[in-house]
Amino acid sequence: MNNLPARIKQLRAERAVTQDQVADAIQVSSSLIAAFETSRLVPQPDTAKALDEYFGTGDEIQQASAEARKDRRPAPSWFLPWRHAEETAATLRYFQANLLPGLLQTEAYARAVFASTGLHTDEEVASRVALRMERQATILDREDRPTFVFVLDAVTLRCGPPRIAKDQLLHLADVGARPNIFVHVVPDSAGLYAGRNGTFALATIEGGNMVGLLEDFYEDRVVAEPSRVTGMDRTWQAIGAVALPCDQSTNLILRLVNDHDDSAADLA
Template identity: 75%
Template sequence: MSNLPARLKGLRAERGVTQDQVAESVQVSKSLIAAFETSRLAPQQDTAATLDAFFETGDEIQKLSTEARKNRKPGPSWFRPWRNVEETAVILRYFQATLIPGLLQTEAYARAVFASTGLHSDDEVANRVAQRMERQAAILDREDRPAFVFIIDAAALRCGPPEISKDQLLHLADTGARSNIFIHVVPDSAGLHAGRSGSFTLAILEDGGTVGLLDDFYEDRVIAEPTRVTDLERTWHAIAAVALPCDQSRDLILRLVNDYDDPAAELAQVQP
C-alpha cells in the first residue's frame, strides 16, 4: 500500500501549512487535498508534479501517486471504459437537460447535487465531489486539447440554490471562453424538443468511431451498437438545431448572472 497520504500530511506539517494553503498554492480545491491525504484519491501526474514543486521533493510525490493509482479500488464497472473514452476522444459532445454538466460544475454546485439525493453520507458526498474535481482536471486540461461541445437546456441554468447559482453561471461563462470549449443553450422558446427525453454524451474517437453514454438513474450506460449511436447522433442534431450560438448563449448566461443582482427580476421570464 502506498504511503502517499501519510507523506503528504507529514510534508504539510513540516511546512506548517494548512490544506487550504496547499490547495491555493497548487491551484486545486481543498476537498481534493483532503481526498489525497485520506487515500480516497491519488493525484494525477500533473497535480503530483505541482505538489512536488511546492514541497521541493523532486519526483517523490509523482512516484507515490503512480503507485497509489495502481493500487486504487476500481470505480463502477460501467464507468471504467467510459473514463478511457473521455481521456482519449478527439471530440466530446454533452447534452444536459436538467443540470449543469459534471465537467462544468463548480465544487459548491457539485456538492449540492450529490447532497440533494439524500442517498449519500457527508463523507460519500465529499468523496464524490473530490472525484468529480479530479475528473474535470484530467479531462478538460488534457494536453492534446480535444474539442468539447456542451448543449444545456435553459431550465438547467436556473436549477440550483441562489447562493451557488451565480458563481456557477460565471464559471460557465469563463469556461466557455476557452478556445476548445463551446457552450450552447437551448432557450425556453424552443418549447418541446428532442432533448426533453434525457441527457447523453457522444464521443468521437481517434479512429473516427463514435461511442455514446446515456444517463440513467442508477448507472449510466455506454452505447456502442451502431444503430443506437446513430439514434443519439440524430437526436444531437435535432437539439443543436434549436440551440443558440455560443455568443448568444453566453449573453443569456450573463443576463441570468445579472438577474441575481436584481431581486426584482423574473428569472423564469428571461428569453434570449
C-alpha cells in the same frame, strides 16, 4: 496516512512561491494547486510528474499521488469504458436536460447535487464530490486539448440553490470562454424538441469512431453499437439546430447572473 497535501505546501514554502506561480510553471490552474493542498484532489500522473520536475523531487510526488489515488473511492465498473473515452477522445459532446454536466459543476453545486438525493452520508457526498473535481481536472485540463461542446437546456441554468447559483453561472461563463470549449443553450422558446428525451454524451475517438453515454436513474449506460450511436448523433444534430450560438448563450448566462444581483439588491 498520505501526507501529500502537506508535502506540496512544504515544497512551495521552501521555494517561497505562491500557488499561482506553481500553477503557471506547470501550466494548470491555481485552483487545482489549492485543491491538491487541501486534499480535495490528487494529482494525476502527468501533473504529478510536472510537480516533481518543478520541485526537483525525483518521483516522490508521483509515488505519493499513486498511493493517494488507491485510497479514493473507485469509479463504478460500468463507467470505466466511458472514462477511457473521455481521456482519449478528440471531440467530446454533452447534452444535459436537467442539471449542469458534472464537468461544468462547481464544488458547491456538485455537493448540493449529491446531498439532494438523501441517499448518501456526509462522507459519501464528500468522496463523490472529490472524484467529480478530480475528473474535471483530468478531462478539462488534458494536455492534448480535445474539443468540448456542451449543449444545455435553459432549465439547467435555473437549477440549484440561489446561494450557489451565481458562482455556478459565472464559472459556466468562464469555462465557456476557453478556446476549445463551446457552450450552447437551448432557450425555453424551443418548446418540444429532441432533447426532451433525455441526457446523453458522445465521444469521437481515433479513426472517427464514436462511443455514447446514456444517463439512467441507477447507472449510466455506455453505448458502442454503431446503429445506436448513429441514432444518438442524429439526435445531437437535431438538438444543435435549436440551440443558441455560443455568444448568445453566454449573454443569456450573464443576464441570469445580473438577475441574481438584482434580486440581492431588492432584499438589501
